[in-house]
Amino acid sequence: MTDEKTNLAEVSQALAKQEVNESYFQLVWRRFRRSTASVVGALMVITLAMLAIFADFFSPTSLYEINLKASFIPPQSVHFVDHDGNFSLAPFVYNSVYTLNPKTFQVMWTEDESQKYPIHFFVQGSEYKILGFIPSSLHLYGVAEGGSIYILGTDKMGRDLWGKECEAGRISLTMSLFGAVISIAIGSVLGVASGYYGGTIDNVLQRFTEFVAAFPNLPLWMALAALVPKTADSFTVFIAMSLIFAMLSWTTLAREVRGKVLSLRATDFILAAKEMGASDARIIFRHLYPNTLSHIIVILTLTIPGVILAESFLSFLGIGITEPLISWGLLMRNTQDIQSLGQYQWILSPIAFIVLAVLGFNFLGDGLRDAADPYAAM
Numbered sequence: 464m465t466d467e468k469t470n471l472a473e474v475s476q477a478l479a480k481q482e483v484n485e486s487y488f489q490l491v492w493r494r495f496r497r498s499t500a501s502v503v504g505a506l507m508v509i510t511l512a513m514l515a516i517f518a519d520f521f522s523p524t525s526l527y528e529i530n531l532k533a534s535f536i537p538p539q540s541v542h543f544v545d546h547d548g549n550f551s552l553a554p555f556v557y558n559s560v561y562t563l564n565p566k567t568f569q570v571m572w573t574e575d576e577s578q579k580y581p582i583h584f585f586v587q588g589s590e591y592k593i594l595g596f597i598p599s600s601l602h603l604y605g606v607a608e609g610g611s612i613y614i615l616g617t618d619k620m621g622r623d624l625w626g627k628e629c630e631a632g633r634i635s636l637t638m639s640l641f642g643a644v645i646s647i648a649i650g651s652v653l654g655v656a657s658g659y660y661g662g663t664i665d666n667v668l669q670r671f672t673e674f675v676a677a678f679p680n681l682p683l684w685m686a687l688a689a690l691v692p693k694t695a696d697s698f699t700v701f702i703a704m705s706l707i708f709a710m711l712s713w714t715t716l717a718r719e720v721r722g723k724v725l726s727l728r729a730t731d732f733i734l735a736a737k738e739m740g741a742s743d744a745r746i747i748f749r750h751l752y753p754n755t756l757s758h759i760i761v762i763l764t765l766t767i768p769g770v771i772l773a774e775s776f777l778s779f780l781g782i783g784i785t786e787p788l789i790s791w792g793l794l795m796r797n798t799q800d801i802q803s804l805g806q807y808q809w810i811l812s813p814i815a816f817i818v819l820a821v822l823g824f825n826f827l828g829d830g831l832r833d834a835a836d837p838y839a840a841m
Contacts, residue, residue: 491757494834501830507823511816515632519591522626523605523612528589530621535807537572538616546576555579556612569806580610616809618797624809627794628816634790636820638701639770642708647763649709650716655751657717658724659743669721676714683711684773688782697788704783708770716762720755727754757835764828768821775817791817 495501514521541554557574564571586605593599606612615624657668687707691700727733728751736746771791777783778792785793794813798804804811 491834495830498830498833500826501834504823504826504828504830507819508827511632511820511823512636514629515636517593518626518629518633519593520599520601521603521629522623523588523602524623524626525589525591526622526626526630528622530617533611533613533617533621534619535570535803535810536611536613536617536621537807538809539611539613540574541582541614542579545579551581553581555581556606556610558610559613578610580606580612582606582612615812616807618794618810619803624794624812627789628791628813631789631791631794631813632816632820634701634784634788635771635774635792635817638705638708638774638784638790639767641701642705642770643712643763643766645705645709646713646766647716647759650713650762651720651752651755651759653713654717654720655724655747655755658721659728659747659751661725661728665721668717672714672717675711678711680711681773681776684708684777685780685782688777693785700785700788704774704777708773712766712769716759716766719758719762723755723758724751727751757831761828761832761835764824764831768824771817771820771824791820 519526536559539556539559541556543552543554544550545555557576557579559572560575561570561572563569582604583606584604586602587600588602588605590598590600604612613623613625615628618624618627653668653672657665657672684707687710688704691703695703733746733750736750741749774783774790775792775795778785778790779795779799781796783792784790791813794810797807797810
């Protein structure tokens with residue numbers, strides 16, 4: 464019994480020594496990966512990012528191909544058993560054909576079971592450029608000529624919704640990240656400066672922060688977005704929308720960073736830096752700012768979902784992203800027509816991407832928030 468207690472004590476001492484010898488980022492990573500929800504959130508975000516970057520590869524057709532004959536085709540089912548009951552290891556699909564109801568004039572889609580089309584993987588198809596400059600024609604999956612495969616159906620222009628939703632992630636994720644980074648940059652710098660200098664500077668910056676925070680975000684976003692010229696080019700629209708989202712989302716971070724800096728500026732290493740003649744800029748950017756970086760990263764991951772939802776809402780209303788750019792919110796504009804929504808429910812599928820993105824970043828942000836203070840549980 465005594466030997467067992469001795470072994471446990473030795474193991475505990477070894478673990479404690481290992482934790483002491485670990486760096487801050489090693490402690491954060493070790494605590495982060497213990498949380499299942501955090502890891503799942505990170506995987507969701509990475510998956511959406513990969514789908515967006517390589518949307519051309521994951522789409523079986525060209526992202527820019529318009530085929531009005533294929534307008535509003537419902538999602539096609541993947542089969543392993545044909546209509547005769549024969550099992551096949553290779554998945555296949557049937558083409559969709561439609562008939563018109565003579566009484567209601569409603570389009571009725573059915574599967575043409577006279578011909579099945581096996582699904583092939585890593586096939587050659589339409590040409591595209593990876594990252595905009597690497598030519599390729601390889602697609603993840605496809606079917607033989609004469610067949611079609613739309614796992615999420617098509618939109619009113621006959622475009623594959625799966626491919627378009629992957630492509631829409633490029634704008635939705637990039638704009639939300641860009642807007643959040645601008646917001647973090649403004650809020651963190653003002654927060655650090657306000658907490659460090661105090662006095663009149665602190666009062667002025669805090670009153671300005673309160674003034675900006677007093678505006679209702681959504682109406683002001685809508686008003687500013689409506690001011691973007693309709694004739695502006697795609698890059699101008701992207702920058703303008705990112706700045707609009709950043710203008711009103713930095714106030715919370717500025718308050719939180721200020722509070723953290725107020726507790727740090729009286730610590731020994733800050734006082735020692737002042738006594739050694741370090742400049743204010745060096746103290747702010749060399750000592751204070753890095754000590755708030757973990758907190759800033761957490762706020763960044765929690766700000767991105769809000770920007771995604773705001774962009775989706777504005778684009779849905781038609782005052783956000785417009786063609787030729789495409790986002791998840793813009794794809795949702797088809798649902799404004801109640802008649803189309805009642806007949807073509809699959810056009811709601813972009814909602815799934817928005818929900819996954821918001822949940823993924825929230826899970827990731829919660830995990831980072833808990834892991835950012837690894838010494839709390841020690």
